[in-house]
Amino acid sequence: xxSLYNSLTRKKEAFVPLEPGKVRMYVCGMTVYDFCxxxxxxxxxxxxxxxxxxxxxxxxxTYVRNITDIDDKIIRxxxxxxxxxxxxxxxxxxxxxxxxxxxxxxRPDAEPRATEYVAEMLDLIRRLEVHGLAxxxxxxxxxxxxxxxxxxxxxxxxxxxxLRAGERVEVQADSGKGDPLDFVLWxxxxxxxxxxxxxxxxxxxxxxxxxxxxxxxxSKLLGSHFDIHGGGQDLQxxxxxxxxxxxxxxxxxxxxxxxxxxxxxxVDDEKMSKSLGNFFTIRDVLQKYDPEVVRFFILRAxxxxxxxxSDAHLEDAKAALTRLYTALRNVSPAADAKVNWDDAHAxxxxxxxxxxxxxxxxxxxxxxxxxxxxxxxxxEAATQLQSLGNxxxxxxxxxxxxxxxxxGAVRGxxxxxxxxxxxxxxxxxxxxxxxxxxxxxxARAAAKKAKNFAEADRIRAELLAAGIVLExxxxxxxxxxxx
Numbered sequence: 351x352x353s354l355y356n357s358l359t360r361k362k363e364a365f366v367p368l369e370p371g372k373v374r375m376y377v378c379g380m381t382v383y384d385f386c387x388x389x390x391x392x393x394x395x396x397x398x399x400x401x402x403x404x405x406x407x408x409x410x411x412t413y414v415r416n417i418t419d420i421d422d423k424i425i426r427x428x429x430x431x432x433x434x435x436x437x438x439x440x441x442x443x444x445x446x447x448x449x450x451x452x453x454x455x456x457r458p459d460a461e462p463r464a465t466e467y468v469a470e471m472l473d474l475i476r477r478l479e480v481h482g483l484a485x486x487x488x489x490x491x492x493x494x495x496x497x498x499x500x501x502x503x504x505x506x507x508x509x510x511x512x513l514r515a516g517e518r519v520e521v522q523a524d525s526g527k528g529d530p531l532d533f534v535l536w537x538x539x540x541x542x543x544x545x546x547x548x549x550x551x552x553x554x555x556x557x558x559x560x561x562x563x564x565x566x567x568x569s570k571l572l573g574s575h576f577d578i579h580g581g582g583q584d585l586q587x588x589x590x591x592x593x594x595x596x597x598x599x600x601x602x603x604x605x606x607x608x609x610x611x612x613x614x615x616x617v618d619d620e621k622m623s624k625s626l627g628n629f630f631t632i633r634d635v636l637q638k639y640d641p642e643v644v645r646f647f648i649l650r651a652x653x654x655x656x657x658x659x660s661d662a663h664l665e666d667a668k669a670a671l672t673r674l675y676t677a678l679r680n681v682s683p684a685a686d687a688k689v690n691w692d693d694a695h696a697x698x699x700x701x702x703x704x705x706x707x708x709x710x711x712x713x714x715x716x717x718x719x720x721x722x723x724x725x726x727x728x729x730e731a732a733t734q735l736q737s738l739g740n741x742x743x744x745x746x747x748x749x750x751x752x753x754x755x756x757x758g759a760v761r762g763x764x765x766x767x768x769x770x771x772x773x774x775x776x777x778x779x780x781x782x783x784x785x786x787x788x789x790x791x792x793a794r795a796a797a798k799k800a801k802n803f804a805e806a807d808r809i810r811a812e813l814l815a816a817g818i819v820l821e822x823x824x825x826x827x828x829x830x831x832x833x
Contacts, residue, residue: 352407352704355654357586357609358505362706365608367577373409374572375401376606378564378581378589379461381418382442383427385631386449388615388622388659389582395645396612396653397580398455399742403703406689406741414571415458417443420465421560425547435547439463449632452641454743462567464558468549470566471558475535475551477600484535488526492536492553497529499595505609506587533592534559561592565600568593574601580610612653618660630659642744642752643668649709649742670717671744672753672831674735677720679749679829683733689741690734695719699738709742716744753831754787787818791828794820 352365367373377397380390401413418424419439428438450457475492478484487493496502496510503510510531539548539555548555568576574597581590590609597605614621617628635644638661647667651657689696695715702711719735722728739745790809797805810820817833 352404354608354610354706356607357611358606360507363608367409368575368607371408371410373404373411373578374576375404375411375413375578375580376564376568376572376576377413377415377458377579378585379415379417380446381421381423382439382446383421383424384442385633386446387629387631388617388635389584390446391449391453391632391635391644392612392615392648392657393580393582394450394455395453395648395743397610399649399653399709400578400580400610400707401456401458402741402743403707407704411459412572413458414460414462414568416564416567417446417461417463418560418563419443419463420547420557445633449636452636453632453645454642454746456743460571462571464563464567467563467567467570468558470570471562472536472551474562474566474569474596474600478535478596481599481602483595483599485528486553487528487532490538490554491527491534491556492538493527493532494535494592494595494599495528496531496533496595499599501598502531502595503591505591505594508587533561533588535562535596561589562596564589565593565596565605569597569601574605575603576606578608578610579606580612583611583613586611610653613651613656615657615659617658619658622659635659635664639664639668640752640755642747643671646671646744649744650713652710653707674716674720674739674745675747675749675752676831677723678732678736678745679753679831681723681727681729681732683729683736687733687737687740689737690730693734695731695734696738699741703741712738712742750829750831755832787813787830791820791830795826795828 353362354365355361356363375397377393379393380386386394397413397415401411404411417439420435424435424439428435431438447457475484478494479492483495483498484492485495503512535558536551536553537556537559538553539546539557546557548557568579579590579593586609594605616622617626617630620626620628622629632644643664644667647659647664648657650667650670691697691700695718699712699715702708702715705711716735716739719731719738722731723735736745790813794806794809797803797809813820813830814833819831819833821829821831823829
């Protein structure tokens, strides 16, 4: 049986869905005012893995990941750029999808935008007002009365006196809130800000606070009570704490059964921060590393553990993934590769994944299979290796193509240019690389046939200097891969 760590109870629990055979899961997505960074990559890849495993385990999954397309940072950035909010958010939603696609992240079943659910947010605020949990502050913002909700603090595990208000909308000293812990549900429009984005409401024109959007979208698309809510560890408080207060206060029932939070991303053992100069977008990283290497790197660690990014760790991930692809190139799996779940390796893999999605242990099974492929040249082991890798969204590329650098990564690496006689090193696009290397291999074969072994050795050495390794196989066949 699948068990997972529930952030709410702070322990592993057997997973029992509300509806047998079906799982409803909501994950907090991106605020789209800039390119996605490594922290976003981890959220996308981790919960893509969760959804993939739940489906592999036979569940019918409804996976919702929202898009925040209105907040202070978006408004500010659009103003600085001199473009409309819609133009800005559409552009970065497109960029987010490009990054996710590159990382092998499947699209969620629904990807709601906050601006499309304002009516649902207003309805939720009205419900809270009816239950005595929402009030209009002196500055005309509508706020949530935290101390009137008995369960506040249960997700973060802190008492009310230990907590402080956390809002994406800045709180002024003269806000007139009933308690410093109270947070904004609806921010009233200011007359002195004529360009401010606003909607009509029973409390006057304004726009929603940050926390209310996820409560509204989740309850609309998944119901007032559903199975799994996920996101980054940084969202546990205040965002997810406030979601619980809003949703349970409005609907008077349990909001979510299982809360999942992935760990932080660090860079060379320091917190990733623009101020520290160690902030990387997904696009920065994909300039240097194949997207599948990045996905492999993320999944190689348990989702709840800190993930330490460094070039050394990415290089290690690249070498490890190369071992798996090399095994598959040397022994071809079955064309219609499917997992044999009765196999001992597959049972170990399943046990690892059922133990709180322990991808680190599941990866160890893949390397055991690769060793068996290399040792016994077993097509059955190769089939299991590829099929189990596919469950994690890995090993989906033709091995020879991947080893030759043809998996679609954004690259500016050194490659081979061949013109007539092997002419040396240049920068070319990947499809041309394959053609040029094949031409160089042909020239080397011709030199060997003519017993010009010095020329053959020179071509091999020049290819190696450019990062191309040749492997001579029986029958006069030469294969190549990137170093």
